[in-house]
Amino acid sequence: MKIVKQIVFTLFALMFLNAGLNKFFNYMPVPKLTPEQMEAFGAFMKIKWLMPLLATMETTGSILVIIPKTRALGALVLFPIMTGILLHHFTMDPSGLPMVLPLAAVLLWIILDNRKKYALLLQ
Template sequence: MNSTFTKIIRFLLAIILILIGLNKFFQFIPAPEIPEDASEFMGSLKATGYVLPVLGVVEIFIGLLLLFNKWVAFAVIALVPISLNVLLYHLFLDIPHIGIAALVAVINFILLYKLWPKYKPLFN
């Protein structure tokens, strides 16, 4: 798990998650034009008043864990439902902007694969 490749992708994933999480609070990355269905879905999430801020906090927390190399196995497995849902959102509602979502999902699953021996006891 401590190969140079793994360190680089863990660091890259950490930076992406921290930036995306912080953007939910400070909106420093301009939002692209999205299709009407995607806009309605995002509007519904914003209307709850809590989903996007909680997601932002979780993304920042997971990013910090990865950045500081703490509880990495926990962080990687906690990110699976988030990365999968974001990927599915883009596949079904906003395919033109799938790039970062696909990158996060791929890195997440690479790290999951690299850490698989730590998860094996969960499936015995």
């Protein structure tokens, strides 16, 4: 089970690493966006520091998740990003939910797997 868990968590982290690096290097094509999505994306682009921050956090969080000792911290870094992704897909792009829901489930699994490490934060 430990090997399966490491493989699943690593694949999860590689998805976020790819997304973060794509924000820096723009090597993947952007799918056709709806007018609402274009408006939201335009607002993100007006805030010059937002995309580099998001890319940095995705990249850093994914690297932390790959390393078992820092996995709990990586999950905390990726949690707000995953929350934003889920909210986006629930409100603007429901067609992406089949891809996002398993990723959210893996993140929840990582958090539950490391719940003892979070105990001090909740006291």
